[in-house]
Amino acid sequence: MEHDRLNHGLKSRAAAVSIVSNSALIVFKLIVGLISGSIAIISEALHSGSDLVAALVAFYSVRKAAKPADDSHRYGHEKVENISGVIEALLILAAAAVIIAEGVQKLIDGVIIDHVWLGVAVMGASAVINLFVSMRVLYPAARSTDSAALEADAAHLRTDVYTSVGVAVGLTIVKLTGVEEFDPIAAILIALLIVYTGVTLVIQSSRVLLDQTLPDDELALIRDCVSDHRGDLIYGYHKLRARQAGSRRHIDLHVTVDAAMSVAESHKVAEHIMADIRACIPNSDVLVHIEPRSHERVDGS
Amino acid sequence: MAGNTAEATARATWAKSVAAWFSIAANVLLIIFKLIAGFLSGSIGIISEALHSSTDLIAAIIALVSVRRAARPADPSHQFGHEKVENISGVIEGLLIWMAAVVIVVEAVRHLVSGEHLDHIGVAIAVMLVSAAVNAGLSVYLYPVARRTESAALKADAAHHLTDVYTSLGVALGLALAQATHKTYFDPILAIGVALLIMWTAWQLVSESTRVLLDETLPESDLVIVRKTVAEHRGELIVGYHKLRSRRAGSRRHIDLHITVDGALTVGEAHAIAEHITADIGENLPNAEILVHIEPAAHERDDGS
Numbered sequence: 001m002e003h004d005r006l007n008h009g010l011k012s013r014a015a016a017v018s019i020v021s022n023s024a025l026i027v028f029k030l031i032v033g034l035i036s037g038s039i040a041i042i043s044e045a046l047h048s049g050s051d052l053v054a055a056l057v058a059f060y061s062v063r064k065a066a067k068p069a070d071d072s073h074r075y076g077h078e079k080v081e082n083i084s085g086v087i088e089a090l091l092i093l094a095a096a097a098v099i100i101a102e103g104v105q106k107l108i109d110g111v112i113i114d115h116v117w118l119g120v121a122v123m124g125a126s127a128v129i130n131l132f133v134s135m136r137v138l139y140p141a142a143r144s145t146d147s148a149a150l151e152a153d154a155a156h157l158r159t160d161v162y163t164s165v166g167v168a169v170g171l172t173i174v175k176l177t178g179v180e181e182f183d184p185i186a187a188i189l190i191a192l193l194i195v196y197t198g199v200t201l202v203i204q205s206s207r208v209l210l211d212q213t214l215p216d217d218e219l220a221l222i223r224d225c226v227s228d229h230r231g232d233l234i235y236g237y238h239k240l241r242a243r244q245a246g247s248r249r250h251i252d253l254h255v256t257v258d259a260a261m262s263v264a265e266s267h268k269v270a271e272h273i274m275a276d277i278r279a280c281i282p283n284s285d286v287l288v289h290i291e292p293r294s295h296e297r298v299d300g301s
Numbered sequence: 302m303a304g305n306t307a308e309a310t311a312r313a314t315w316a317k318s319v320a321a322w323f324s325i326a327a328n329v330l331l332i333i334f335k336l337i338a339g340f341l342s343g344s345i346g347i348i349s350e351a352l353h354s355s356t357d358l359i360a361a362i363i364a365l366v367s368v369r370r371a372a373r374p375a376d377p378s379h380q381f382g383h384e385k386v387e388n389i390s391g392v393i394e395g396l397l398i399w400m401a402a403v404v405i406v407v408e409a410v411r412h413l414v415s416g417e418h419l420d421h422i423g424v425a426i427a428v429m430l431v432s433a434a435v436n437a438g439l440s441v442y443l444y445p446v447a448r449r450t451e452s453a454a455l456k457a458d459a460a461h462h463l464t465d466v467y468t469s470l471g472v473a474l475g476l477a478l479a480q481a482t483h484k485t486y487f488d489p490i491l492a493i494g495v496a497l498l499i500m501w502t503a504w505q506l507v508s509e510s511t512r513v514l515l516d517e518t519l520p521e522s523d524l525v526i527v528r529k530t531v532a533e534h535r536g537e538l539i540v541g542y543h544k545l546r547s548r549r550a551g552s553r554r555h556i557d558l559h560i561t562v563d564g565a566l567t568v569g570e571a572h573a574i575a576e577h578i579t580a581d582i583g584e585n586l587p588n589a590e591i592l593v594h595i596e597p598a599a600h601e602r603d604d605g606s
């Protein structure tokens with residue numbers, strides 16, 4: 001319980017940092033854009049605006065996911081984080097589509113580049129801030145709390161680092177070589193990289209939404225836990241099912257015991273196994289169905 | 302019993318696949334029809350309508366893939382089955398409809414701003430009416446199949462076709478009004494109205510599928526059946542029940558609950574009771590996967606919470 005509360009605080013704080021850094025970037029880009037009169041820098045503020053939306057989605061979903069199970073959501077609210085992962089991924093893909101469309105347009109119409117060094121400086125600053133928030137704040141928090149929403153937000157900000165660095169490099173090459181096509185070409189290449197990140201994120205989040213089983217190492221842990229009791233308390237187990245919802249794991253299985261054992265005794269066995277699994281797999285919700293021996297199968301299938 | 306269920310599932314899958322194939326065939330025909338009409342008349346508007354039908358074709362293919370995939374039995378990597386593919390597909394269809402609406406609004410606004418020149422109004426109206434008729438037929442056919450088989454993917458596809466009916470009728474009406482009054486702004490204004498209607502449908506579709514993906518509890522009507530079935534055994538076989546949890550995955554219902562019995566019963570006896578209750582629920586509620594956890598009466602709470 002205490003562990004949950006600490007995790008929740010950590011997640012909310014990390015998500016809040018992302019909101020603050022994106023707001024600061026918007027203000028910074030707007031000021032520089034208005035002072036210099038560069039449309040490109042002002043439109044970069046718009047890009048940070050979509051990042052702010054993503055950060056708000058992450059913040060909302062880590063808070064919502066922490067709500068305990070209620071009458072209309074008996075299995076808890078953790079899957080909100082996975083839905084939020086899908087939304088973030090779609091936002092990333094939409095950003096990539098816009099970048100590609102603009103890049104193609106520029107290739108066709110020609111490019112008007114103004115305030116090159118200012119542009120490079122703004123992009124550099126944006127890349128540094130996003131890199132820091134992504135790698136130092138969001139990823140560590142996502143890993144330690146197993147948060148899908150924070151991981152998606154971290155991935156989102158990392159794609160922004162690619163964009164900023166790519167644009168800065170493109171602009172620098174344009175300045176040095178005088179060939180203006182480098183700017184849109186750099187943008188399109190980066191967008192393709194971003195599409196890859198977006199698609200990976202969609203697939204990852206969809207897996208959890210489809211109730212895919214837990215990773216092999218966690219399943220092995222559960223099997224070991226249950227097998228420890230085999231022979232001495234139980235005959236065997238089967239129909240082991242497992243799925244994930246945000247950072248929570250839902251596990252259920254059938255355990256076979258002597259048919260003549262009393263319900264009171266068998267329930268103690270079940271509680272014991274459930275407690276053991278909960279101890280090996282943090283944040284897990286376990287349900288055991290007890291069966292008499294005649295149903296026995298010991299292969300765990 | 303198990304054989305019957307498997308057979309019923311196979312029948313439902315067959316019905317769903319046939320329906321999805323119908324949707325694909327109809328969209329292919331519409332694309333060919335619009336392309337021919339477009340090239341014969343030389344109307345860019347009609348050719349771009351063929352493009353619209355292509356996104357419908359993609360949606361229909363997604364529906365087919367997902368009903369087939371959802372029918373796969375549980376396997377080691379998906380121990381709860383694959384039914385949620387249908388709900389993911391519902392979300393994707395909803396987003397596709399949403400995107401179509403956005404494109405319609407953007408184009409309509411552009412027409413309003415730049416003024417537009419309409420050509421081949423008669424042909425365009427005819428194409429729209431044919432398209433509306435085909436889509437209306439499809440959605441009238443798909444909705445009952447979707448309801449009967451409780452297929453989220455088919456329901457989404459049916460909703461998609463219904464939004465196409467709105468679009469086609471709206472455009473036809475706009476063109477007719479523009480022709481009759483010679484005021485060309487009727488066309489884009491109606492298009493925007495239609496797009497708002499479509500966004501509403503898409504929003505409903507996305508929110509419905511999202512609720513399932515979030516493991517929302519089954520509707521009260523289903524829960525009443527479960528509670529009544531379990532309560533029938535109270536006093537006689539069981540002392541009470543609690544921690545009733547339920548969720549949906551495509552057309553499947555997942556239910557688990559704790560049942561309290563006399564602690565002195567043997568596991569053999571208690572398990573027979575659990576099997577009995579599981580079978581009873583399964584009989585009253587189709588497509589339900591039930592897991593019972595038995596507890597001795599000391600743990601009793603019989604309020605179902």
